[in-house]
Every structure is written in C-alpha cells, then in structure tokens.
Amino acid sequence: MVTIIDQFANLNIGYQTVTIGEVFISIIIIIAAIIIGRFISNKVKRQLHDVVSANNRELIVKSIYFAIIFAGLLIALPYLDLDLSGLLLAGGIFGIIIGFAGQNVFSNFISGIILIFERPIKIGDNIGIEDTLGTVEDIRILSTIIKTYDGIYTRIPNQTLFTANITNYVTNVARRFEYKIGIRYSDDAEKAMSVMWEIIKNHPFALKYPEPSIFVEDLGDNAVIISVRIWSPSLVWWDVRTELLWKIKKTIEENGIQIPFPQRTVWFPEGMKNDVIIKEKVKV
Numbered sequence: 001m002v003t004i005i006d007q008f009a010n011l012n013i014g015y016q017t018v019t020i021g022e023v024f025i026s027i028i029i030i031i032a033a034i035i036i037g038r039f040i041s042n043k044v045k046r047q048l049h050d051v052v053s054a055n056n057r058e059l060i061v062k063s064i065y066f067a068i069i070f071a072g073l074l075i076a077l078p079y080l081d082l083d084l085s086g087l088l089l090a091g092g093i094f095g096i097i098i099g100f101a102g103q104n105v106f107s108n109f110i111s112g113i114i115l116i117f118e119r120p121i122k123i124g125d126n127i128g129i130e131d132t133l134g135t136v137e138d139i140r141i142l143s144t145i146i147k148t149y150d151g152i153y154t155r156i157p158n159q160t161l162f163t164a165n166i167t168n169y170v171t172n173v174a175r176r177f178e179y180k181i182g183i184r185y186s187d188d189a190e191k192a193m194s195v196m197w198e199i200i201k202n203h204p205f206a207l208k209y210p211e212p213s214i215f216v217e218d219l220g221d222n223a224v225i226i227s228v229r230i231w232s233p234s235l236v237w238w239d240v241r242t243e244l245l246w247k248i249k250k251t252i253e254e255n256g257i258q259i260p261f262p263q264r265t266v267w268f269p270e271g272m273k274n275d276v277i278i279k280e281k282v283k284v
Contacts, residue, residue, distance in 0.1 A: 026076035033072020041065040048116060060116070060141070104159070108142040111162035115139065120166050128167035129156060170234040174207055177230060177241045181248065182223030187257045189216055189224050195255055196228055199247050205240045207231040223260045 041061045048057045116139060121127050125136045127146070134148035144161050146154045169175065183192050193214045200206045200214075210231045217227035228248070232240040249259070 029076040030069075030072050033069050033075075037065040037068035037072075040068065060113070104157075105142065108158045111158035112139070112141045112143075115144070115158055115162060121168055125171070126169040128169070129161065129164050132156065173234060174210065174231045175234040175237040176210070177232070177237060179228040179230075179245060179248070180217065181226045181228060181252075182220060182259055183226065183252070183257050184260045185224060187224075189226065191255065192252055192257050193226060195252050195257070196226070196248055199244065199251055200228075200230055203240065203244060203247075205232050205236050206244065207233070222262050 041064050044064055045057060045061045048060065115121070121136050121139070121144075123136050123139060127134070127136060129146070132146055132148065132154055134146045134152075134154065136144065137147045137153065138145040141158075143155050143157050146156060148154060181192075181196075183189065193216075196214050200212050206212060207230075212228070212230045214226065214228050216224060218225040230240070230244065253259075
C-alpha cells in the first residue's frame with residue numbers, strides 16, 4: 001500500500017521528447033473523439049426522445065459524450081509520451097474499491113441502459129411485473145417508477161426489472177377478452193348466440209379481425225355455458241369488456257333468456273316423502 005502511495009505521490013507526467021507528427025496525431029484523435037461523441041450522443045438523444053424523461057435523457061447523452069471524449073484522450077496521450085503508469089495503477093485500485101462498494105448501483109445502471117435500448121417497455125405502457133400491475137410513469141437510470149391501478153407509486157430497481165418476467169399489455173395493438181355466460185337448459189342456445197353476435201357486431205371497438213367467436217363450451221350442472229371471445233384495441237379493451245358484458249346481460253334477458261342460479265333437486269323415496277309430509281303436518 002505504501003508503494004502505491006509513493007508512486008502516486010511521485011507521479012511523473014512531464015513531457016518527454018515529442019515530435020510535431022505525434023502532437024498532430026494526438027490532436028486528430030481528440031478532434032475525432034469530439035466529432036464521434038457528438039454524433040453518437042445526438043443519435044441517442046433522438047432515439048430516447050419518447051422513451052425517458054428529459055432529465056434522464058440529458059444525463060445519458062452527456063455520459064456517453066464525455067465517455068467517448070475520455071476514451072479519445074486515453075488513446076491520444078501515449079503519442080505525447082506522458083508517463084501515466086502510476087496514475088493508472090492508483091486509479092485501478094480506487095476503481096476496484098468503488099466497484100465493490102457500488103456494484104448494485106452499477107448493476108442497476110447497466111440494466112437501465114439495456115432496458116432503454118431494448119425497449120421492452122416505455123412510458124405509458126400498462127405492464128405486469130410479478131405482483132405489481134400498473135402504468136409505467138418514468139424510466140430512470142437506476143430504477144423504474146410504476147403507478148399501480150390503485151394509484152400507488154412503486155419504485156422497481158432496474159436490475160430487478162431486467163431479470164423479471166415482464167408482461168406488457170399494450171405492446172400488441174389488439175387484446176382479447178373472454179366471457180363465460182350460462183343460460184338455462186330450457187332456453188334456445190342458438191337464439192342466445194345470435195343476440196350476442198348482433199351486440200358485438202354493432203359495437204365500434206369490437207374488432208372484426210381477429211374475428212370474435214361464440215360457441216357452446218360446456219354443459220354444466222345448472223346451465224349451458226356459452227364462451228364469448230372478443231378482440232378490441234389494447235388501449236380501450238377494459239372499457240369495451242365492461243360495456244359489452246352489461247349489454248349482453250340486459251339484451252338476452254329482454255329476449256326471454258335467463259342466467260340461472262345454482263340449484264339442486266332432492267329426490268326422496270316414496271315412503272320417506274310421505275313421512276316428511278306427515279311430520280310437517282304434525283308440526284303445524
């Protein structure tokens with residue numbers, strides 16, 4: 001440790017014999033780094049315009065720009081014959097220490113950069129991450145802010161987000177929902193399905209492609225189960241789902257078709273049935 005401190009304290013960064021050609025090459029490298037840095041940072045800025053907030057976007061752009069400039073300086077310095085061995089050694093030691101201390105921060109930072117470029121989600125998307133369901137409010141460098149459907153803001157570290165299974169409900173332009181509607185065995189199932197078809201066909205946000213489907217799915221204990229599958233635009237699917245369900249319920253009832261309640265029929269042997277009637281009369 002003392003040797004490292006001595007090398008850092010006695011660091012020699014004085015100029016040696018440098019030719020004009022070497023100075024010219026180093027200047028060209030630095031200018032090229034500036035040009036490349038501006039080009040890449042401007043391109044990244046355009047790509048992130050609708051992805052992250054303005055503050056985070058500027059932070060990312062400036063970090064990329066200065067990183068490229070720094071890389072250009074590191075490439076150019078050897079042409080000036082600067083002795084930076086002690087500085088690089090000390091910097092490497094400090095870098096290792098900082099790396100161990102902030103590995104979670106660094107991991108979240110790298111995960112945030114990958115998420116921004118991969119774009120599995122963007123601001124305004126309705127997503128599900130494990131037990132968290134809500135809308136993406138902001139994608140930051142270290143974390144992502146989710147506003148749940150209960151109005152609660154949740155901060156999720158980008159490392160967790162990067163390794164989790166993300167369900168994006170609005171990436172696809174259309175989303176399907178399904179009803180299972182039971183009708184009485186005495187009702188006309190074909191008439192019920194015809195009524196449902198008319199309701200769906202007349203709704204402006206019930207998509208014709210992919211085509212909806214209506215079919216008898218099961219013969220239950222108390223009802224004939226009709227399955228109804230409908231596609232609608234992802235951004236309005238919840239409103240369409242709730243509206244159509246109520247319209248179907250009202251319309252089939254207006255056409256004399258009822259949704260049955262669970263019921264049980266109890267059969268008694270003939271002798272036991274008479275005993276029950278007699279006992280009831282005795283109680284009266």
